[in-house]
Amino acid sequence: MSVNQQTHTGPPYGQPQPGYQGYQQPAYGGQPLPGVPHSQYGVYNGPMPGYQQPVPPQGSVRAPSTSGTSLSSGHLGYSPFGQGDVQNGIPASTAPMQRPPASQPFLPGSAPVPVSQTSMLQQYGPPPASVQQLSNHMAGMTIGSTSTSAPPPAGLGYGAPRPPTMPGPPLPVQTAAGPPTSQPNHVSSPPPPPSTLSGPYPGPPMSGLRGPPPPTHPPQPGYQMQQNGSFEQVRGPQTNYGGAYPGTPNYGSQPGPPPPPKRLDPDSIPSPIQVIEDDRSNRGSEPFVTGVRGQVPPLVTTNFLVKDQGNASPRYIRCTSYNIPCTSDMAKQSQVPLAAVIKPLATLPPDETLPYLVDHGESGPVRCNRCKAYMCPFMQFIEGGRRFQCCFCSCVTEVPPHYFQHLDHTGKRVDFYDRPELSLGSYEFLATVDYCKNNKFPSPPAFIFMIDVSYNAVKSGLVRLICEELKSLLDYLPREGNMEESAIRVGFVTYNKVLHFYNVKSSLAQPQMMVVSDVADMFVPLLDGFLVNVNESRTVIISLLDQIPEMFADTRETETVFGPVIQAGLEALKAAECAGKLFIFHTSLPIAEAPGKLKNRDDKKLINTDKEKTLFQPQTSFYNNLAKDCVAQGCCVDLFLFPNQYLDVATLGIVTYQTGGSIYKYAYFQLETDQDRFLNDLRRDVQKEVGFDAVMRVRTSTGIRATDFFGAFFMSNTTDVEMAGLDCDKTITVEFKHDDKLSEDSGALLQCALLYTSCAGQRRLRIHNLSLNCCTQLADLYRNCETDTLINYLAKYAYRGVLNSPVKTVRDALINQCAQILACYRKNCASPSSAGQLILPECMKLLPVYLNCVLKSDVLQPGLEVTTDDRAYIRQLVTSMDVAETNVFFYPRLLPVTKADVDSDSLPAAIRNSEERLSKGDIYLLENGLNIFVWVGVNVQQGLIQNLFGVSSFSQISSTLNTLPVLENPFSKKVRSIIDMLQVQRSRYMKLIIVKQEDKLEMLFKQFLVEDKSLTGGASYVDFLCHMHKEIRQLLS
């Protein structure tokens, strides 16, 4: 079933989720228990926020017009722009305010014509009739896997046709299956081998290699199974092959003689596509039931259903290994990092049950007296149920009288299945006032929209676009459960060198502007009327949003401030005593005189020097300090950047990063080409579920503890991860280290507790529990690893490393660690064999290819056109990514759409990311979570080109298109539906780029063919595998 066809079917526990039923169903827990009192769950107020509420449309299908077209009608009622009593009602004494410059006429002299308003409200009113369809679309978005279509027929999609059958570019050496000559193979390799070798695997002498001789070896795969499923390379690299890798990161980058006609057969080395397809067909059909300790979940690329039976769903927590070495010595020996990638507020697919909300009333959740762990399925009740022993610290705690329950003959409480905290891996507690700041229940959060109105922002049409969009978007603020309207209040600020605050109090006939020009000591000039309820102040807000673009239409101000903007938002939230989010739309380096002023310090010459790290570091500590204040207030900052030049993302992004916010970046923003992407991102960002003022702590059972954390957050001590805001897409990665021996019997336990304020201001605790196995044999560790999660962790580790170490050091350390991981396996787990063999653990056979992708990524090895800001942006982005996102980011998905079945909903089978897999006669989509490329071969049939692009020949295809034309034919519909399907699976709207074969843009596209050697010197997969093999052999010798 394809993702956008999914409808709300019943959750695993029997009943659909709407309203309260999901919880009051006695069937919850899978075992109907008649007579169970449900009152204790009475607080559960329907589905979790953001889940049941009508989901606003996304994408091009959304009805309210995005911009432009509606503007003229919207403005009809506002003829008297630029006149009138500008600042009526503003007490002159409140602040050192100034009137806007005369060139910025402000505020109409009269109220808008009512008729015009009505028409506007209608225009941006209720969602169109197609909302159901759109909801389904959105629902599909929640699925974490990268592909949700039915598995393609076995045998398709990987191991693309070999060169002889491919009408691809001419290959220099047929038998070598190598890339075209334009991509020189490993240039510094030794001279061609003796001609004694024949067949498709020419290579140097096979000294040290085992396996059948070339003419008789099996054509595919080139690995044979080891006893425990590991792969054994039958045709390993030659001993002298690695000579080209003297530890330099850019090996192979020097020009050299033409490539020798030798290399490993790409079809003989582990294929990501094959692994993904195998997991889909093996594990995609059965639900993943979480009742058993230490189970490795299906891959993130597999579409599967989760049934919570006592452990958190892999949508919430994924681990690098589900079987932890019992001792720290073993762990060190293996070098396998023990880490969990946690996504506490992950969105679930519609057919899975959201965490239930448990209310223990004034006494609050039951916790261990000593370590404060929360009641969970692993707590052991003793003494007839009067006490329980903590599964984390072994301390015995009295069961509070109100929580007492008898035990059955197995020692299990008889209300086991009625209480989520006893039987499920994930659930929520309603927090008592003890869990609130200043012992006071929180107010609902606020959203403040802060719009740069400097020259570039106005000129590009951005200001108008944002204002138009907000008029409709404000009706889609997050709502709790079945509440009729959002509890979130909104406020508006515009700024350039000075800040303009707006009073949009419902009793006003017109909005009022207050200018604060003293940006050195920011304050908020008004309290009453700044943060308002959208419905109450609708008329005034709409009026304001109509007027802002006009007010600044003639601005000549090019300079901006930035620090004071965040300070203003922070002060406003402080004054309102609430948490919230700032949405800042910003265009340039803040060079105006103000706190947090920056200078242009971009210097690409620093790349590959010891000073490269400074490019990732902030240029001032001002924003770190500001971030700390923001976190203390629960002020999360989301940043939408529209730069035409360097604006120092590394510095501007600090507050966003440390408050748990998101950065979106639209370089050289042009209305025509970028507005869809921006508006889709903005809509999703405004609407998504966010927990405010959040604190996360991970508790572990005795023997291991959380020692390191990665993600967008702030930490003021060594255990509490603080986030002003945590949204449903963000992950926190936690690394664990031993502090004692573990036992195979008891295993290891994690409990992640997230305390947060919901969008309606409710204070809650979300608890996720996970039990892992422990082992005394290394083989058990290697059998239960998950490479996708390992890569997620390693990328984050490396991306943090570049802040403090030269990039080369970071790259070398990554390679070394992975070589040690694989060498330890080879030494301790694989059956004895000659040193010439490369033997990879089955679960890690993709480690080399994926690691190479991380090493070639823009942060660790910048591509040709990559800017310093891009690198800082990617660095921050990856740090919060979940496993599915890093998987497709580092190894993009490449789909041959000309092979797609136009009559089916499924995706065509993906192929490996290599140019030699591309056929000149086909069209491909490549997506990595940020971009979608449409690659068109030079020999594509004219009919296909006509059907997809509406032009009659290849040469007429415009590569400036950023969307495919809507044409009424099956092929066009199919390709567009695939693109839509990919878009809804990603947390950001991907940019569409048309690439014609042999066109200039193809250089950019080729960087994403990650199995090939890259233009900036990144190794091909084959070469890198040889390099890893050499490293491993060195470690073993």
Ligand SMILES: [Zn+2]
């Ligand atoms: Zn305890």
